Amino acid sequence: MESWNGLGSLLFTILSLCCVAGSQAVSHSLTYFYLHSINIPELPYISMVGMLDDLQICYYDSTIQRVEAKRQWIMDGFSANDWKNQKEIPDAIKKLLPPNLTPFASMLGIRYIQGLLGCTQSANTFKTFLKIGCQDLGELICDFTTGKCITTGVLMLVNDYLQQVNIADIPEIYMLNSSCIQYLKKGLRLGREELERQVAPEVQVLKKRPTATEGESLSCIITPFYPRAINATWLKNGQVVSKGYEVTVLPNYNDTYWMELVIELQDNDTNIYTCHVKHSSLPGALMVQGVSHSLTYFYLHSINIPELPYISMVGMLDDLQICYYDSTIQRVEAKRQWIMDGFSANDWKNQKEIPDAIKKLLPPNLTPFASMLGIRYIQGLLGCTQSANTFKTFLKIGCQDLGELICDFTTGKCITTGVLMLVNDYLQQVNIADIPEIYMLNSSCIQYLKKGLRLGREELERQVAPEVQVLKKRPTATEGESLSCIITPFYPRAINATWLKNGQVVSKGYEVTVLPNYNDTYWMELVIELQDNDTNIYTCHVKHSSLPGALMVQGVGAGEPRGAGPLLGLMATLTMMIKVV
Incomplete structure (x- = not known):
């Protein structure tokens, strides 16, 4: 049995191409991406995915013979008659495509035809478009304003036929035009809240080791983000790299997007590479230089769970666990041989100061509120990151699902969400950088990050394929x-x-x-x-x-x-x- 799915790959490709990486959204759009299978028996005759801006709103294929809503507000807001009219779109595509293109496709050995039909709104101006592609053999692009189509590649064989036709006079095309604009207006009204949401991306740069076929490279991973329009590029010594790297954009499972930029390095490459990202959710550009690394201590403070240690802590260097501590064993245990060998007795003494500082800092300031609200544990993380020669330290505390406290070591201030906003007055009077335990956490984290990266370079840069x-x-x-x-x-x-x-x-x-x-x-x-x-x-x-x-x-x-x-x-x-x- 085959381990790949033709339907999945083709429809997913069409869906992924709904926006071009780096483009900026000028207007709203409703686009139907369709796939017409000519002689692939395992695929439906017609498949269609409907996208409103960057959100999938519906799906149809000729096997199920119905349009399925993919958002609750679409399901609730469209009437039975709307759904009947929606089904006319794949029916019109099915009626329009085979008579005009299938003979040429069969003659040229084309197994499928894919394309898109859609409409855009910019202010009060609406435009409708139709685009058809036959694998890599060419495209047909139709302008609903002039009623004419142009072709490229092998599809220029149908030019004589197309010059005799005004597509606006074809009933199916006229119907597609009017219904698309109608549904675009309605969808924008119904889905305004979800369409206007903003999800800010995080950026990580990883080094990829050379293989038998590829050289050493850097990978910039940007996720999650919404909307999909994003500008991301590599800078080399501060200058934009305009070609020579690969860009991948894929949807995540949670209606956000994932992007990767991979640039190949030269032998003994000493250039400085920076991943530069701009997105509408960000107040400014994100710039991550070289390979970014992190040292993070995940901790759990048990308030009234007797079977758990009072304080537990796990230390992670990038994605590797390097140490463990809990208040029962009263020591920090190394989890890698190179950590055990490379850290001195004094280093381990200093490492123990981290859980001691957490233990001293947390209970006086948070436990009274936790007890009052019935919170059984407090968890969070302390860490530091390195990007080139820039280091940043952070502290984040969460009380079950009741809120978070996030501290910025640069400004010395903290912000809170949820119920933890009860401690806001206290926090505004405190500069966390002046607290001895916080100062110690800041300096020791950066010190251990530098040392760990030097000791564990080989293991940190490995790649294991799933x-x-x-x-x-x-x-x-x-x-x-x-x-x-x-x-x-x-x-x-x-x-x-x-x-x-x-x-x-x-x-x-x-x-x-x-x-x-x-x-x-x-x-x-x-x-x-x-x-x-x-x-x-x-x-x-x-x-x-x-x-x-x-x-x-x-x-x-x-x-x-x-x-x-x-x-x-x-x-x-x-x-x-x-x-x-």
Whole structure:
């Protein structure tokens, strides 16, 4: 059985191409991405994905014979008549495409035709467009204003026919034009809150070791972000790199986006590379220079859980655990041999000052509020990051689901959310940088980060490529039948994984779990519940810095488990490896 899914790759490719990386949204748009299968029996005759700006709102294929809403506000806000009219769009595409293009496609050995129909709004001006592509053989682009179409490549064979036709006079085209604008207006009104949300990205730069076929490179990973319009580029010694690196943009499972920029390094490369990111959610540009690293201490303060130590702490250097402490054993334990060998007795004495400082700092200031609110534990993290020669230190404390306290060591001030806003008056009177324990945490964290990076360079820069397996989980007394996508082992931890259902991204309704393995790699599981007699095609899609392309593993509702395999042929388009020119 094949380990790739043609439907998944083609529809996912179409969906991924809805915006071009780096472009800026000038207007709103409603776009229908469609795929017409000519002689691929395993694919529906017509498949269609509807996108309102950067959100998927509906799906159709000729097997299910209905348009499915993908947002609750679309489902609630559109009437039965609206849905009847929505179905006219794939019906019109189905009626329009085969008579005019299939003979040429068959003659040229084309197995599928894909394209898009859509409309845009800028102020009070609306424009409608139609674009059809036949694999790599050319495109047909139609202008609804003039009623004429132009072609490129082999599709120029149909030019004589097209010059005799005014597409605006074709009833199906006229219907597509009017209904698209109608649904765009309605969708913008219904979905305003979700369409206008802003999700700010985080940026991480990783070094990728050379392989037998590729040289050493840097990978800039930007995620999560929304809307999709983003400007990201590499700078080399402060100058924009205009070509020679690869850009990948993929949707995340939670209606945000993931982006990777990979630039290959020269032998003994001493240039300074900076990943420069601008997004509408950010007050200014994010700039991450060279490889970014972090040392983070995750801690748990048990207030009234007797079976847990009073203070527990785990130290992580990038994605590797390097030490552990709890108040029962009263010592910091090294978790890597090179940490044990490379740190002196004095270093370990200083390391113990970190949990001691947390223990001294937390209870007097937070425990009274926690007891009052019935909070059983407080957790958080203290850490520092390095980007080139710039270091930043941070502190974050969370009280279950009641709020967070986030401190900036540069300004010496903290902000709070939720119930923790009760301590705001106290915080405004305090400069945390003046607290001896905080000052000690700041300086020691940076010191240990530098030393750890020097000692652990080889292990920190390794790449472990994941394998992917899709398994069916039988129903239980409390849960229905489901599919489980297991991704393991992989390192580093940064990864993009999502479910596709009949080729479209499933943006919600499944569980994601990431856990460390015993061997310093990671394990990830995505579980999606199946409906009764579910015949949909589910595909687990995985992108990781260790892989030359995406992994795509299919599991059918009524089928059996699948093993992993790299994408071949058409699957290569899925990764959207767009060369910057």
